[in-house]
Structures are given as C-alpha cells and as structure tokens.
Amino acid sequence: EVQLLESGGGLVQPGGSLRLSCAASGFTFSSHAMSWVRQAPGKGLEWVSAISGSGGTTYYADSVKGRFTISRDNSKNTLYLQMNSLKADDTAVYYCANGLLGSLGAFDIWGQGTMVTVSA
Amino acid sequence: QSALTQPPSASGSPGQSVTISCTGTSSDIGGYNYVSWYQQHPGKAPKLMIYEVTKRPSGVPDRFSGSKSGNTASLTVSGLQAEDEADYYCSSYAGSKKFGVFGGGTKLTVL
Numbered sequence A: 001e002v003q004l005l006e007s008g009g010g011l012v013q014p015g016g017s018l019r020l021s022c023a024a025s026g027f028t029f030s031s032h033a034m035s036w037v038r039q040a041p042g043k044g045l046e047w048v049s050a051i052s053g054s055g056g057t058t059y060y061a062d063s064v065k066g067r068f069t070i071s072r073d074n075s076k077n078t079l080y081l082q083m084n085s086l087k088a089d090d091t092a093v094y095y096c097a098n099g100l101l102g103s104l105g106a107f108d109i110w111g112q113g114t115m116v117t118v119s120a
Numbered sequence B: 001q002s003a004l005t006q007p008p009s010a011s012g013s014p015g016q017s018v019t020i021s022c023t024g025t026s027s028d029i030g031g032y033n034y035v036s037w038y039q040q041h042p043g044k045a046p047k048l049m050i051y052e053v054t055k056r057p058s059g060v061p062d063r064f065s066g067s068k069s070g071n072t073a074s075l076t077v078s079g080l081q082a083e084d085e086a087d088y089y090c091s092s093y094a095g096s097k098k099f100g101v102f103g104g105g106t107k108l109t110v111l
Helices: none
Strands: A003-007 A010-012 A018-025 A034-039 A045-051 A058-060 A068-073 A078-083 A092-099 A107-110 A114-118 B009-012 B018-023 B035-040 B047-050 B064-069 B072-077 B086-093 B100-102 B106-110
Touching: A003 A092, A003 A107, A018 A034, A018 A092, A018 A114, A034 A078, A034 A107, A045 A068, A045 A078, A045 A092, A045 B086, A045 B100, A058 A068, A078 A092, A107 B047, B009 B018, B018 B086, B018 B106, B035 B064, B035 B072, B047 B064, B072 B086
Parallel strands: A010 A114, B009 B106
Antiparallel strands: A003 A018, A018 A078, A034 A045, A034 A092, A045 A058, A068 A078, A092 A107, A092 A114, B018 B072, B035 B047, B035 B086, B064 B072, B086 B100, B086 B106
C-alpha cells in the first residue's frame, strides 16, 4: 500500500526548532520529487518546500527561505523538514506530499499531516 | 494572500453543474500546463482530482473536468452529488524559483 506517514510535530516556543519526518512506503521513493505543504488552522493550503528525487535540488517558499531546510534519505525512504527560528505564523498542519511522476507541481499522495504549534 | 485567486464559495443543487475559477498570472497558470485541483473534506488530507490542466488520476469520476484559458483555470463538477461538498484548491507550477503556488480555496456547497 502506498503510504506517507509524518511525525515530529508538537508545541514549540517562538524562535525554537523542530524536525519533521515523513516515512514513505509502497513506491520507489527515490524516483519521486517530494514536497511539504502546510495548512494553518481554518486557512488554505500553502506550499512550503520541495526536493528532487536525488535530493540535489531544493525549492523553498519565500516565507520559509533561510529558516527551513528540506532533505531526504533515500536509503531510509524518509523525507525531512528542519524548521528553525519558528514564528507564530508557522503554526499549521504540515503535510508531506508525493510529486506525481512525470509531472510538475502535482501531488498525488498525501500523508495524514502533523500539527506544529508555535506558541509561548 | 494566496498567489492564485479563487472565489471563496460556490454552490449547486444535486445533478447540476458548477464551475470554480482560479486566476493567476503568466508566471504560473498562464506559463505552464501544470495546473492541479485538489478536493479536501474537513479534517482530511487533500486529494488530487485534476493534474496537468485536464487529466484525471485513476479513480476520480469523469464528472470532474478541468480547463484553462490564458491565466485562468477552471474546475467543473457535473452531476453534483452530496459527497462533492468539500473545499477545492487549485495549484500551479510556477517555475524553478517559486515551484508551487496554491489558490485560497473554494468551499463547494451542495444544496
């Protein structure tokens, strides 16, 4: 079964750090670009970051550039998002999403999401 | 403010058709044929409904269709059913510097 399972969310103080993980199964992980997409409470979707299948190319939304780092370990079929200098505006459900093979910007598999709350 | 503009709400009666628009710029929707649409029910993860403007993933009913003209993309849901009531988000590839952008979402109500 194709599956993405996020972990690592929680409550963190402003200025703090958190590392999210996304374990993939059921497909050839290294062949797919992966992304993180977030959704603030009651708000819409916001693309956060993407990484190529090899990990050699990364992309970031302006809102997180310089603070977040996306990475992957293809030997462990796992995607990561290191989040530093967290702000209240970063409070959201964070989804990892699989990039549809052969396409750009389409995500055909989503995890269940992990909640990140930034608050004092 | 979202990069792509969608109406906040849309509605229709069972069996009717409804179209949701999504307006961007020449740097995203107008520049690439990589527009996607997602359905999201409350408390659930988004589901891909349309990709590359008009294509449907396996398992998505053919009642869902997509189109694009210039900088505006559209999602049409025909033969509305109660289970179609959900939030719908458009998305577009926006080049190597921005990668992906989403619309603000449209809440579809089946009357």
